[in-house]
Amino acid sequence: MPSSQSPSIAGTAVDPTSLRPPLDDAEIVRIAPGELLAKLTALRAEGFSMLLDLGGVDYLGREPRFDVVYHLLALPARAATVAEVGTPRRLRLLVGVPAEGPELPSATGLWPSADWAEREIFDLFGIVFTGHPDLRRIQMPYDWTGHPLRKDYPLRGPAREATPRPPFALKSNVPAGTPPSGKVAAALQKQIARARGQAADGETS
Amino acid sequence: MDVVERSGNTMTLSMGPQHPSTHGVLQVIVEVSGEIVEKAEMEIGYLHTGIEKSAENLFWTQAGTVIERMDYLNPLGNAMCYMLAAEKLLGITDRIPERAQDIRILLCELSRIASHCVWLGTAGIDLGAISTFFYSFDVREDILDLIELSGGARMHPNYLRIGGVNGDLPAGFLDRLDALIAKFPRRMRELRTLLQNNPILRDRMIDVGTISPEQALAWNLTGPALRGSGIAYDVRKAFPYGGYERYAFDVPTRVEGDAYARFLVRLDEMDEAMRIVTQVRKALDRPGPIMVDDPKIAQPPKETIALSMEALIHHFKIVSESFRVPPGDVYQAIESPRGELGYYLVSDGNNRPYRVRTRPPSLYNLQALKAMAPGNLIADIVVMIGSLDPVFGEVDR
Numbered sequence: 001m002p003s004s005q006s007p008s009i010a011g012t013a014v015d016p017t018s019l020r021p022p023l024d025d026a027e028i029v030r031i032a033p034g035e036l037l038a039k040l041t042a043l044r045a046e047g048f049s050m051l052l053d054l055g056g057v058d059y060l061g062r063e064p065r066f067d068v069v070y071h072l073l074a075l076p077a078r079a080a081t082v083a084e085v086g087t088p089r090r091l092r093l094l095v096g097v098p099a100e101g102p103e104l105p106s107a108t109g110l111w112p113s114a115d116w117a118e119r120e121i122f123d124l125f126g127i128v129f130t131g132h133p134d135l136r137r138i139q140m141p142y143d144w145t146g147h148p149l150r151k152d153y154p155l156r157g158p159a160r161e162a163t164p165r166p167p168f169a170l171k172s173n174v175p176a177g178t179p180p181s182g183k184v185a186a187a188l189q190k191q192i193a194r195a196r197g198q199a200a201d202g203e204t205s
Numbered sequence: 206m207d208v209v210e211r212s213g214n215t216m217t218l219s220m221g222p223q224h225p226s227t228h229g230v231l232q233v234i235v236e237v238s239g240e241i242v243e244k245a246e247m248e249i250g251y252l253h254t255g256i257e258k259s260a261e262n263l264f265w266t267q268a269g270t271v272i273e274r275m276d277y278l279n280p281l282g283n284a285m286c287y288m289l290a291a292e293k294l295l296g297i298t299d300r301i302p303e304r305a306q307d308i309r310i311l312l313c314e315l316s317r318i319a320s321h322c323v324w325l326g327t328a329g330i331d332l333g334a335i336s337t338f339f340y341s342f343d344v345r346e347d348i349l350d351l352i353e354l355s356g357g358a359r360m361h362p363n364y365l366r367i368g369g370v371n372g373d374l375p376a377g378f379l380d381r382l383d384a385l386i387a388k389f390p391r392r393m394r395e396l397r398t399l400l401q402n403n404p405i406l407r408d409r410m411i412d413v414g415t416i417s418p419e420q421a422l423a424w425n426l427t428g429p430a431l432r433g434s435g436i437a438y439d440v441r442k443a444f445p446y447g448g449y450e451r452y453a454f455d456v457p458t459r460v461e462g463d464a465y466a467r468f469l470v471r472l473d474e475m476d477e478a479m480r481i482v483t484q485v486r487k488a489l490d491r492p493g494p495i496m497v498d499d500p501k502i503a504q505p506p507k508e509t510i511a512l513s514m515e516a517l518i519h520h521f522k523i524v525s526e527s528f529r530v531p532p533g534d535v536y537q538a539i540e541s542p543r544g545e546l547g548y549y550l551v552s553d554g555n556n557r558p559y560r561v562r563t564r565p566p567s568l569y570n571l572q573a574l575k576a577m578a579p580g581n582l583i584a585d586i587v588v589m590i591g592s593l594d595p596v597f598g599e600v601d602r
Contacts, residue, residue, distance in 0.1 A: 016553045020533030023293055049422040053569075055562035057551055069549060071536060071564065077418045080435055082442045082456050090444075092536060113425030116249075116572050139253040139601060148258055155262045 014062045017094060026071070026090040036095050037105040040070070044110050048072040048091060051111035054118070056125040060151040064096035066127060068104060097127055106132040124149035214238050220586065222251050229597030231571075231590070237583050245578035245586065247571065252601035260561040264527030265291055265367060268558055273361045275563060276599040278320040281312045281352070282541045284365040287561075289447055290537035290548040291367045294530050297497050304493035305369035306448030311382075311485045312355060312364070313539075314478040319348040320542035321475050325396065328468070328591035332409050337399055344392050347385045354378050368503050369496035374489070382486060389479050397472065410465035414577040414589035417462060424573035427566050428544025429474060430593055433467035435460040440540040447539075452484050464585075464592035471594075474542075501528050527556040534560075543567050543594055563602060567595040 052071040070093035079085040106129040107114040118129040119138040126147035222232040230251035236244040260268040272287045273280035322345040329337030349359040356362020421434040439456040441449045457473035459466035496503040509516040532554040538547040544566030551560040570593045
């Protein structure tokens with residue numbers, strides 16, 4: 001697998017979104033983080049009924065460093081036939097987020113579906129969504145350090161090994177402070193404690 | 206199921222993460238009052254393998270191999286979506302040969318049937334209808350044989366390429382496809398007889414996990430789950446891609462919005478997919494090129510490599526350093542068996558994708574269980590998960 005280690009063959013563009021060829025995949029709007037919630041509220045009222053997806057991009061070396069990309073779709077709620085659906089409007093909202101104190105308002109109040117997507121961006125990029133009801137890691141274990149989809153997080157190599165993979169049992173849903181009830185829950189707690197102990201041993205040795 | 210907590214009138218239970226009827230590694234934390242679900246929370250991420258990160262560190266030509274592994278029931282659909290997005294950035298969308306498009310559509314529709322076969326079999330098992338599994342896997346087996354013939358592997362053939370497909374269909378493929386087309390209607394009749402009007406199945410599914418059209422939109426449902434709530438949104442019709450505009454098919458919908466409606470939509474979709482396959486079969490009689498005519502993107506024909514130095518160098522260059530893709534970002538969606546599958550690709554002008562963001566339909570469909578589950582019986586959680594058809598390779602990526 002030499003591919004990921006070999007140097008790139010071309011110079012890299014710092015902001016590819018400004019260089020994009022004319023493609024008609026969506027209407028594109030770029031706004032500042034401060035205007036985000038007002039803009040989303042307006043778009044929701046305008047008929048963009050679905051927040052199809054939101055994802056992050058890390059443009060390391062650019063200012064602002066991150067982009068959070070909202071994909072919206074204007075689908076009518078009473079569209080029982082293909083003709084009524086037609087070709088709904090697609091809109092892409094790009095929001096630049098600075099490297100220092102990356103923070104955005106949460107869209108969960110407008111679209112409940114934003115919940116897991118925002119947790120994923122928080123988990124993998126470290127961008128905080130203020131007003132999110134339950135912002136915690138979703139894909140990585142809860143005690144993971146670092147945000148894997150950032151460009152300065154290595155795929156492999158010595159630096160990657162600096163954050164060792166914790167034991168599987170650590171990703172458990174039993175909250176740390178909850179007193180265990182029942183035999184199985186007690187066993188689960190014991191398993192977690194044992195795994196944590198092993199992890200601590202592994203780091204010291 | 207493990208009891209996590211008892212308080213007041215409710216009890217919190219933990220289902221999974223290894224429960225076989227959760228269709229993968231999913232943990233559901235349900236708060237129940239008696240047998241009624243008050244709240245359902247889910248824990249995902251057990252299958253997280255960092256596919257997006259891996260893809261960003263591979264060449265444009267290599268990334269398809271890991272991308273196929275996201276939705277392992279529809280690998281060709283994932284590959285097709287990625288290839289279409291990359292082709293848009295390269296500006297070669299209009300130059301893809303018709304035969305290559307037809308082969309892609311054929312394989313995608315066959316994958317849709319195979320994927321729905323798995324859903325039908327496993328959803329049947331969830332409800333105790335074990336024999337359905339064997340009937341539906343018989344059809345799936347035939348389809349996997351065809352996919353093996355085309356690309357050399359049953360599950361992840363890596364057969365689609367940016368610019369077309371890797372080699373023409375082999376001799377004997379069309380005969381086996383004809384045999385499948387001839388056999389399919391009878392198989393579907395059998396499956397429908399087994400299940401559709403089965404009183405036990407109807408009792409378990411009707412009015413279970415009901416979701417209104419407004420709720421379905423707010424929770425971002427797509428695919429059969431959205432069409433089961435009466436909204437006829439199908440990416441193949443709304444934003445035609447890759448040659449689908451040439452083929453006639455209907456978009457089945459139901460208005461009830463319950464698990465049974467989603468079940469019927471998927472059954473009808475299998476028939477519609479076969480309708481497209483039958484039309485594509487006729488078009489495949491005409492020979493033609495299967496790769497875009499662009500030496501920057503297409504590898505030279507294998508026969509020429511042993512004979513010509515230039516062809517050998519050309520082949521080596523594409524394999525060892527891929528090609529550059531002009532800078533820009535693009536969003537491309539397709540209709541996967543589970544809903545709108547989208548890729549948001551960013552290229553910085555290099556020979557590797559800068560960012561590969563997937564819009565995973567399974568993730569959003571599964572998330573809607575939080576809205577669906579309250580008020581239902583705890584025994585029906587499994588029915589609801591089955592009716593959403595999540596694939597955890599895609600939920601966790």
